[in-house]
Amino acid sequence: MKTKKYIFTTALFLFALILSACGNSDGGGDIVMDEPVPAGAEDAMVIELEFTQDEIVPNRVAVPAGQKVLFVIYNSDTKTGDLNEDHNLVAPDIELQEMLVIPGQTIRRLWDGYDVPGEYRAGCTIHSWIDMTIVIE
Numbered sequence: 001m002k003t004k005k006y007i008f009t010t011a012l013f014l015f016a017l018i019l020s021a022c023g024n025s026d027g028g029g030d031i032v033m034d035e036p037v038p039a040g041a042e043d044a045m046v047i048e049l050e051f052t053q054d055e056i057v058p059n060r061v062a063v064p065a066g067q068k069v070l071f072v073i074y075n076s077d078t079k080t081g082d083l084n085e086d087h088n089l090v091a092p093d094i095e096l097q098e099m100l101v102i103p104g105q106t107i108r109r110l111w112d113g114y115d116v117p118g119e120y121r122a123g124c125t126i127h128s129w130i131d132m133t134i135v136i137e
């Protein structure tokens, strides 16, 4: 009898823990507002970007071919309104996977870089008019 009660209490506790962990996200895990520098960033070039309400600052950056990059991206777009203030940066042409940044958040993500020189568009898929150019040199 005592063991059963213990198991029930433990299950209840775990359930409450799971509920609170999911509390302020969309079930996709906890959102870190100020991400730490990821492992492996030692030899990366740092590129700092800021999403505002209608642009990426700066909107043009140059990266040597094959250079690993640490993106530090801040979303200062905290206005409330009918538009979504979340932004992401995506550049399929140079294999840059989506990086989502919520209002007030700073993310720090590594990108392996790209080998073929040229000018490539990187943009926000949530707001198609917000974009920038990444120049591979």
Ligand SMILES: [Cu+2]
Binding pocket: 086, 087, 088, 124, 125, 126, 127, 130
């Ligand atoms: Cu956007």
